Amino acid sequence: MRSYLISDNMDTFVGMQMAGIEGIILYEKEKIIGKIKELKKDKGIGIIIITEKIGLLIPNEVSIIKLSMERPLLVEIPDRHGQRRGSDYILRYVKEAIGLKI
Numbered sequence: 001m002r003s004y005l006i007s008d009n010m011d012t013f014v015g016m017q018m019a020g021i022e023g024i025i026l027y028e029k030e031k032i033i034g035k036i037k038e039l040k041k042d043k044g045i046g047i048i049i050i051t052e053k054i055g056l057l058i059p060n061e062v063s064i065i066k067l068s069m070e071r072p073l074l075v076e077i078p079d080r081h082g083q084r085r086g087s088d089y090i091l092r093y094v095k096e097a098i099g100l101k102i
Helices: 010-018 029-041 050-056 059-068 089-100
Strands: 002-007 022-025 045-051 073-077
Touching: 002 010, 002 029, 002 059, 029 045, 029 050, 029 059, 029 089, 045 050, 050 059, 059 073
Parallel strands: 002 022, 002 045, 045 073
Antiparallel strands: none
């Protein structure tokens, strides 16, 4: 299984290429959605990696893909500007998911 990156900036793209992950730089919502649909048809792709900024452009599509629990797995990563979700993101996620405060 291969991973594929959809990025909105050159730094993330180059860094992932250096790690052996192929990808593309896209800025337009329609092109991003089209590329994701194309990648979902490719049985060799196991993980689609997108930057958080890309995720903000297509929140409905991200939710649908994540909730479908089908391959490929969709993962959002911070870009060179850092994480946009805040430092307590994981704690809030656990609390919302299972109702436990850590």
